[in-house]
Amino acid sequence: MSVDASVIEGVFRAESGRAVASLVRFFGDIDIAEEAVQDAFEVALQRWPEHGLPPSPAGWIITTAKNRAIDRLRRESTRDGEVLTVELPLTFVEAATPVTGLSHIAIATPAADPLAEALVASLGATRGEEELIDGGALRVVFVHLGPVTFELLEPRDPAHTVAKFLEKRGPGLHHVSLDVAGIESALAGCAAAGIQLIDRAPRPGATTAAE
Numbered sequence: 001m002s003v004d005a006s007v008i009e010g011v012f013r014a015e016s017g018r019a020v021a022s023l024v025r026f027f028g029d030i031d032i033a034e035e036a037v038q039d040a041f042e043v044a045l046q047r048w049p050e051h052g053l054p055p056s057p058a059g060w061i062i063t064t065a066k067n068r069a070i071d072r073l074r075r076e077s078t079r080d081g082e083v084l085t086v087e088l089p090l091t092f093v094e095a096a097t098p099v100t101g102l103s104h105i106a107i108a109t110p111a112a113d114p115l116a117e118a119l120v121a122s123l124g125a126t127r128g129e130e131e132l133i134d135g136g137a138l139r140v141v142f143v144h145l146g147p148v149t150f151e152l153l154e155p156r157d158p159a160h161t162v163a164k165f166l167e168k169r170g171p172g173l174h175h176v177s178l179d180v181a182g183i184e185s186a187l188a189g190c191a192a193a194g195i196q197l198i199d200r201a202p203r204p205g206a207t208t209a210a211e
Helices: 005-027 030-051 057-076 090-095 112-123 161-169 183-192
Strands: 099-108 126-133 138-145 148-155 172-180
Touching (some): 005 030, 005 057, 030 057, 057 183, 099 161, 112 126, 112 148, 161 172
Parallel strands (some): 099 148
Antiparallel strands (some): 099 172, 126 138
16 A cells, blocks of 8 residues: 555654654664664655555564664774774663573474473473463473473363464474563564564563473
């Protein structure tokens, strides 16, 4: 769906103030923030008429502006082969990516116990605790292998989404879960990048990840 330039200008008039404020908190510099939002506006003028408005225009503006600012600062850190010092706030270093680690790897299986036993016997994994979630419709068994935690997902109800997953695709990788600094902003960034979200708001999953 084509988007007129006047619509894009209207979106940026409505959202630029909030985007600049967010980037000032991130970079600690209003000039960097304003230039980044202007860069994002130019990108939007190129992309939105062809691809349409993103699902979350505000999130797209902030994410695109932030990435543009980071790219600019990295370019400016090297000039004519000389490394220049670019003073960045600590938040820049910490928040260059929202991902802080690997939470777990989830495997869908019709029978968690044999798979857990195989991981223990073959790789020396440690079996952790287990829990029932979704009203008892899904059994989750935790298996720890060094720094990696596996969640073995065993559906107890044929109507559960994991049961349907198994019926369609068979046993195997269901999802990879990452630890992030700020789940809401991470979801907004994914939506702004055009990634189709299953949930637009966080929802609880299994909680017992300890051995």
